[in-house]
Amino acid sequence: MSGTFPPIPEACARALAAIEADPLDPGPEAESHARACPACFEARVAWLAQEETDVQAPAGYFDRLPDRVLSKLPANPRRRQPHLALWALAATVLLAVGVGAFWAGRANRTPLVEATLVQPAAEPADLRDALPDTPFQEGEEDYARLPDLSPEQAHILIQRVGAQTNRP
Numbered sequence: 058m059s060g061t062f063p064p065i066p067e068a069c070a071r072a073l074a075a076i077e078a079d080p081l082d083p084g085p086e087a088e089s090h091a092r093a094c095p096a097c098f099e100a101r102v103a104w105l106a107q108e109e110t111d112v113q114a115p116a117g118y119f120d121r122l123p124d125r126v127l128s129k130l131p132a133n134p135r136r137r138q139p140h141l142a143l144w145a146l147a148a149t150v151l152l153a154v155g156v157g158a159f160w161a162g163r164a165n166r167t168p169l170v171e172a173t174l175v176q177p178a179a180e181p182a183d184l185r186d187a188l189p190d191t192p193f194q195e196g197e198e199d200y201a202r203l204p205d206l207s208p209e210q211a212h213i214l215i216q217r218v219g220a221q222t223n224r225p
Contacts, residue, residue: 072097080104 075087
């Protein structure tokens with residue numbers, strides 16, 4: 058990058074010289090050029106900012122400033138709102154797929170195996186007649202008498218029950 062600046066057009070050079078001489082009143086030719094040339098207009102604003110004068114803002118300038126700024130902004134900018142109809146459609150499709158999958162899963166389940174009671178050929182008059190008196194094994198009533206026996210009798214009883222259980 059070289060240290061030289063591009064050449065300034067002749068009209069801009071004359072306007073800038075007039076603005077530098079008197080930024081408040083550069084003359085009609087410099088003012089008309091500054092209105093058309095943004096660079097010269099910015100240069101005039103910079104020179105005016107450096108100028109120490111007793112120029113005051115017109116009456117009501119700052120009162121109307123917010124309205125002027127707002128009038129330059131685009132009216133009612135369009136905000137990006139989500140498409141509610143699209144979201145509702147997506148939710149409906151998701152709900153339909155979920156409910157359909159649920160019912161499809163229930164329809165294709167294997168049936169549960171349930172235990173059934175085999176009914177005897179002849180129904181007993183009373184259920185107590187069909188069931189045994191005690192739900193214990195055959196030799197257990199011998200053990201129930203064990204506390205009432207003497208030690209010798211208990212020993213003989215245990216040997217006899219053991220011999221019965223060891224048979225194949």
